[in-house]
Amino acid sequence: MEFLSNSSYQVISLSKATELISSQSPPDADYVVLTFDDGCERFYDITFPILESFGFPSAIYPVANYLGKRATWGNVRNRELRILSRSQITELAGLQVEIGAHTMDHVKLTTVSEDDAIVQVLESKKILEQLIGREIRSFAYPHGAYTRETIGIVKEAGFSNALTCVARAAGAAESMFEIPRKYITYYDDLNAFKQKLL
Numbered sequence: 001m002e003f004l005s006n007s008s009y010q011v012i013s014l015s016k017a018t019e020l021i022s023s024q025s026p027p028d029a030d031y032v033v034l035t036f037d038d039g040c041e042r043f044y045d046i047t048f049p050i051l052e053s054f055g056f057p058s059a060i061y062p063v064a065n066y067l068g069k070r071a072t073w074g075n076v077r078n079r080e081l082r083i084l085s086r087s088q089i090t091e092l093a094g095l096q097v098e099i100g101a102h103t104m105d106h107v108k109l110t111t112v113s114e115d116d117a118i119v120q121v122l123e124s125k126k127i128l129e130q131l132i133g134r135e136i137r138s139f140a141y142p143h144g145a146y147t148r149e150t151i152g153i154v155k156e157a158g159f160s161n162a163l164t165c166v167a168r169a170a171g172a173a174e175s176m177f178e179i180p181r182k183y184i185t186y187y188d189d190l191n192a193f194k195q196k197l198l
């Protein structure tokens with residue numbers, strides 16, 4: 001974050017970025033958007049204070065059925081990880097953190113029935129909207145898994161954009177429901193991070 005802060009990159013909010021993407025004009029600067037899937041409690045304890053100290057906006061995608069609980073879905077390796085509580089999410093929502101949806105149970109939407117996929121997408125939107133009293137506009141596909149049908153479900157649910165894990169820069173004229181992202185891992189040192197910004 002210190003590197004970003006001293007660089008020519010501009011860290012902007014997700015909603016500002018989606019505005020730029022949908023305007024279809026070529027970006028006039030190098031922009032970065034910081035997004036964090038799953039909504040781990042560590043975001044509140046560790047990440048957010050760092051982002052806040054640099055004045056960086058961000059977006060988080062909490063798994064809606066696990067608020068305040070341990071992340072025990074699927075084959076999550078660290079089953080001690082806790083997901084943000086309802087009050088932590090409400091607090092963050094008032095502090096330059098956009099809240100997006102990431103299904104109820106972190107399911108791979110391409111492997112469940114259409115009915116289940118609809119419930120997973122719609123319910124997660126509803127629960128988070130009731131919690132923060134604001135519209136949830138952004139969705140992140142768990143495991144980055146989506147098909148044309150999945151896009152249809154997400155659109156139908158009333159989202160205005162969706163993030164994938166397709167690793168490239170989001171230029172202008174992207175589909176708003178297939179916004180690419182670059183995955184930064186625990187193992188990326190500063191050099192690897194810089195490479196991914198290119």
Ligand SMILES: [Zn+2]
Pocket residue numbers: 037038102106142143
């Ligand atoms: Zn996830």
